[in-house]
Amino acid sequence: MCGIVGLFLKRDELRPQLGDMLTDMLVKLTDRGPDSAGIAIYSQPGEDMKITVQSDTPEADFDGLDGTLSDALGTGVTMRVVGNHAVIRVPAASGAAAVAHLETRGLRIMSAGTSIEIFKDVGLPRDVAERFGIRGMGGSHAIGHTRMATESAVTTLGAHPFSTAPDQCLVHNGSLSNHNNVRRRLAKKGVRTRTDNDTEVGAAYISSRISEGASLGEALEGTLSDLDGFFTFVTGTRDGFGVVRDPIACKPAVMAETDDYVAFGSEYRAFADLPGIDTARVWEPEPATVYFWER
Known part of the structure; x- marks a missing residue:
């Protein structure tokens, strides 16, 4: 199953609370994938x-x-x-x-x-977050993932997020069927991957497209035609984060936006403790549609 959370802060006054807010979001999705967890924190470059x-x-x-x-x-x-x-x-x-x-x-x-720092390890989200002191970390935006391993072993390297380029990372709920073919095509371009995880291939594909001059939105759009399978991707860059679901969109996803933040969660319960969630605009991201926010 796996669980994904993301939080992009629009208001700088909230930055000291980023790690605390994201940890609460991730812990609420523990039963979607209790074998490992990871968090990418973005601070001032x-x-x-x-x-x-x-x-x-x-x-x-x-x-x-x-x-x-x-x-x-x-x-x-x-x-x-x-x-x-x-x-x-x-x-x-x-x-x-x-x-x-x-x-x-x-x-x-x-x-x-x-800007980026990634901390990930085996174990429950609550334990992983405590191990690295995530609650005390501030920043502008963050992405978290709690994993149920289906495509590779339960190891630290198999945990999400995956980063294949400076200040970029990806978390993924789903499975890619053509990741080995894509991996070989990327290798011919000199793009290196370190694990057998299909999500790392997705991260490498997006970072490769960006390095070739594509915008974040264009790179995410490219996943819809070049990556085969079912997926919800949440990707982080130095300036923001983006979301895309495959055309079938069988993996759950929900988003919320206020004047203070944009939040992503695999389930609505991830938002329960966010300030102002009762008046937020809440919606399910459409299939095959790219959403992204940047500073």
Whole structure:
């Protein structure tokens, strides 16, 4: 089944509450997929590149990692350890070299960009959110996912969101039937995927289209013709987030909008504690229709 939530804040005064609001939304959908959960948080873009990495042995892998990476890059590096994840800041010009170095050390790249941080792990949404202190995180918009594994193993790497380009990510409810063919076509373009999960292919397809000059809306429209299967996609970028459902739209989805925010949920109960939800415009997104909001 899986459960998706998304929250785009229109009013800056609400930014400190983003993590708390999104956590409440995600926890309410726990029984849609209790094996793993993940959250992408977008904050004010900075000049540095933020690289979020994960390790199964964080005490060993993160000990002295900032100094080692600084020596390898010849530039300043800062690191914030959050459970079995670490958020590493490097000058933007050193971002690609930093990612390559971190991968040679066996670290898993969750995300990279000037705004995005992704935290995901096996376990219930409540436990995952507590593990990483999501409630205390602020930002402009966020996307969350609670997973019931059907296409790949229950692992941290199999959890959503998936990020395949700077400041972009995707969560997905459904299944793609042609993801292996799409993966091969993307590989010929030099687009790399790290897992066998079909959702990562969807993320790579969208980021590839954007890198070729398509807008977020155009990239989401392309999924309707180029990706075969049933899906609800919610994608995040540095500037906003978008939603698209396949033409059959068999996966549940609902949206709500007020003057303060735009919210997405797989079920209405995700919205229960949002401020002003009683007067919000609430609707079911139409099949084969792209919705997106950007700053």
